[in-house]
Amino acid sequence: MHRLNPAKLHLSKWTAVRPCNREKHFLVTELYRDEAGTVLEIELQAVLTGRSQRCDWRELKDAGHWLMGWQ
Numbered sequence: 001m002h003r004l005n006p007a008k009l010h011l012s013k014w015t016a017v018r019p020c021n022r023e024k025h026f027l028v029t030e031l032y033r034d035e036a037g038t039v040l041e042i043e044l045q046a047v048l049t050g051r052s053q054r055c056d057w058r059e060l061k062d063a064g065h066w067l068m069g070w071q
Contacts, residue, residue, distance in 0.1 A: 006031070006039035006057045014044065014060060015067040023048055025070045031057075 014026045023046035030043035032054070042057045060066045 004057070004061060006042075009039070009042055009057060009060070012068075013070050015069065015071045017063075017065055017067060021049070023051065 009028045010031050012028045014028070016024050016026065025047040026044040027047060028042050029045045029052065031039050032041040032043070033039055039057055041054055042060075043052050043054050045052045060068075
């Protein structure tokens with residue numbers, strides 16, 4: 001399990017443990033916050049295809065799905 005500060009995720013790099021459609025490397029391009037400024041979700045963009053997906057930032061803590069940095 002990764003220790004993460006959600007406020008510092010913007011433009012961080014991630015590697016999918018099990019790539020799908022050759023999309024292995026991702027970049028956090030957007031942070032979605034509530035009215036209090038708490039990060040709720042992030043937008044991950046695949047480097048290869050440019051496809052974006054929105055997910056809960058806590059999913060990045062799962063080392064079975066995501067590795068920090070580009071590997």
